[in-house]
Amino acid sequence: MLSQYKIYPPETVKTTIQLPASKSISNRAMILNALCLSTAPIKNLSDCEDTKVLIDAFNSDSNLFDIKAAGTAMRFLTAFLAGMEGEWIIKGTERMHQRPIHPLVETLTALGADIEYLEKEGFPPLKIRGKKLNGGEVYLSGNISSQFISALLMVxxxxxxxxxxxxxxxxxxxxYIDLTIGMMAKCGVHVKWEGNDITVKPQNYKAVDMTVEADWTAASYWYEIASLLPGSEIKLLGLTKDSMQGDSNVVNLFVDLGVSTEFVVDGIIIRSNNKKTKKFFHNFINEPDLAQTFAATCCFKKVPFIFSGIQSLKIKETDRVQALINELKKLGYILTENEIGMLEWDGERCIPEKEPAIDTYDDHRMAMSLAPGSIVKQSILINDPDVVYKSYPNFWKDLKHAGFVIEERK
Ligand SMILES: O=C(O)C1=C[C@@H](OP(=O)(O)O)[C@@H](O)[C@H](O)C1
Ligand SMILES: C=C(OP(=O)(O)O)C(=O)O
Known part of the structure; x- marks a missing residue:
C-alpha cells in the first residue's frame, strides 16, 4: 500500500541497536548449504525480503520462482538451477527484468547450460533446463556485477x-567476491585467484555450521545519524573487527566525517566527534552500497564531495545516481554527474521545496540514507517507506527506538 512517513529527529541519540543480519552472507549461506546437502539450520539468517524469496524458492514445490527485487537471489539461483536436473523458470519485479544477466547466462551456456530468455534478450525472466554442467575455461567481464562471478564460483x-x-x-x-571465496573455504572448497584468473577444481563441499554476521551496510545509516547529531553514542550489536564484509570499511570512511568507532565484545560503539573534512573524496568501486549514505551525509553536513567508481549504481534497484540527484535537489543540493561513474557536489545550493517528499524508487537505500536528513531539516517526508524490507525490515522500528518520531500518512 502506498504510504508516507513524516520523521522528526530526537535531540540526541544514546541507544543500542540490534542490526539485521547480512543479506549477502545469508543468501550465500543458503546456496552453499544446498550444495553441501546440509540440513543444519543457518544461525541468524536474515529475515529481509531478499533472503525470504530465496527461502521460498528452496521450500517451493513449484518450478517457477519469483525472486522479486533480489539481485543476489536472481543471479545465484540462475547458476544453481543451471546445474540441477529439471526445468525451471525464474522471474522477478519489473525492475529485475531490466537488470542485466547476459554475462552470467552466456558464461553458463559456454559451460554446458541450457538457458532461454523468456521476454527480452539478455534479461530475466529465464527458462532453465538444468543438467550437470561440464565446466571449462571462460572469459567474463568484471565491470557489470560481481554477483555473476560469485554465482559461478559457488557452483x-x-x-x-x-x-x-x-x-x-x-x-x-x-x-563481495572475496566474501564468496571466504565462505566457500569454510565449506572446505579451495579457489585459486591469481591476477585476473580464477581456478576452481572439481571438489566436494563439506557441511558446516553457518552463522550470519550483522550487516555493515545497515550500520552505515547509524554512522550517518551519529555524524549529523552531536553527542550521539550508539551501540551496534553483532559487528566484529574481522568481518568478511567489504562495507566494514565504513569505520575508516566516517573518521573524516566525525564518527569514531570502538570495538567491544558484542559489537561496536560509535560516537560523534567534531571532525569534519573540507572535502570528501572516495572511489566507491569496492563499496557501491555505501555511496548513497555518503552522498546524503556530505550534503546534510555541508561537505562538498567527489565520488568515483559508482558506475554500477545505475543498474541497481533504480538508477541510484539519478535518484540522488533528483531527491537531494528537492532538499536544496545540486549534485552533478559529469561523467558516468562520477558524482560531485561542489557545495552549490538551490531553494529547497517547501515540504519536500522524498521518492524512494523501490530502493531501500534511498529511504534509509535520506531519513537521517530529518536531523538537519527538522523533519522529512519519505514516500513508500516499506521499501526498507529489502534488507532491513526493522529500520523504522529501530529509528523509533532511538527516539525519532514517525507519523504515518496514508
Ligand atoms: O554479492 C553481493 O552480495 C552483492 C554485490 C554487490 O552487487 P554488484 O556486484 O552487482 O555491484 C552489492 O551491490 C549487492 O548489494 C550485494
Ligand atoms: C544492490 C543491492 O542489492 P541487489 O543487487 O542484490 O539487488 C543492494 O542491496 O543495495
Whole structure:
C-alpha cells in the first residue's frame, strides 16, 4: 500500500541497536548449504525480503520462482538451477527484468547450460533446463556485477571439469567476491585467484555450521545519524573487527566525517566527534552500497564531495545516481554527474521545496540514507517507506527506538 512517513529527529541519540543480519552472507549461506546437502539450520539468517524469496524458492514445490527485487537471489539461483536436473523458470519485479544477466547466462551456456530468455534478450525472466554442467575455461567481464562471478564460483566445484575464469576489464564490488571465496573455504572448497584468473577444481563441499554476521551496510545509516547529531553514542550489536564484509570499511570512511568507532565484545560503539573534512573524496568501486549514505551525509553536513567508481549504481534497484540527484535537489543540493561513474557536489545550493517528499524508487537505500536528513531539516517526508524490507525490515522500528518520531500518512 502506498504510504508516507513524516520523521522528526530526537535531540540526541544514546541507544543500542540490534542490526539485521547480512543479506549477502545469508543468501550465500543458503546456496552453499544446498550444495553441501546440509540440513543444519543457518544461525541468524536474515529475515529481509531478499533472503525470504530465496527461502521460498528452496521450500517451493513449484518450478517457477519469483525472486522479486533480489539481485543476489536472481543471479545465484540462475547458476544453481543451471546445474540441477529439471526445468525451471525464474522471474522477478519489473525492475529485475531490466537488470542485466547476459554475462552470467552466456558464461553458463559456454559451460554446458541450457538457458532461454523468456521476454527480452539478455534479461530475466529465464527458462532453465538444468543438467550437470561440464565446466571449462571462460572469459567474463568484471565491470557489470560481481554477483555473476560469485554465482559461478559457488557452483564451480560441482562442474565435471571445474572452472577456469579469466576476468576482463575492471572488477566492480571485489570484496563481495572475496566474501564468496571466504565462505566457500569454510565449506572446505579451495579457489585459486591469481591476477585476473580464477581456478576452481572439481571438489566436494563439506557441511558446516553457518552463522550470519550483522550487516555493515545497515550500520552505515547509524554512522550517518551519529555524524549529523552531536553527542550521539550508539551501540551496534553483532559487528566484529574481522568481518568478511567489504562495507566494514565504513569505520575508516566516517573518521573524516566525525564518527569514531570502538570495538567491544558484542559489537561496536560509535560516537560523534567534531571532525569534519573540507572535502570528501572516495572511489566507491569496492563499496557501491555505501555511496548513497555518503552522498546524503556530505550534503546534510555541508561537505562538498567527489565520488568515483559508482558506475554500477545505475543498474541497481533504480538508477541510484539519478535518484540522488533528483531527491537531494528537492532538499536544496545540486549534485552533478559529469561523467558516468562520477558524482560531485561542489557545495552549490538551490531553494529547497517547501515540504519536500522524498521518492524512494523501490530502493531501500534511498529511504534509509535520506531519513537521517530529518536531523538537519527538522523533519522529512519519505514516500513508500516499506521499501526498507529489502534488507532491513526493522529500520523504522529501530529509528523509533532511538527516539525519532514517525507519523504515518496514508
Ligand atoms: O554479492 C553481493 O552480495 C552483492 C554485490 C554487490 O552487487 P554488484 O556486484 O552487482 O555491484 C552489492 O551491490 C549487492 O548489494 C550485494
Ligand atoms: C544492490 C543491492 O542489492 P541487489 O543487487 O542484490 O539487488 C543492494 O542491496 O543495495
Amino acid at each position: 564451480a566445484p560441482t562442474m565435471k571439469n571445474g572452472l577456469i575464469m579469466h576476468i576482463e576489464k575492471e572488477i566492480v564490488s571485489k570484496p
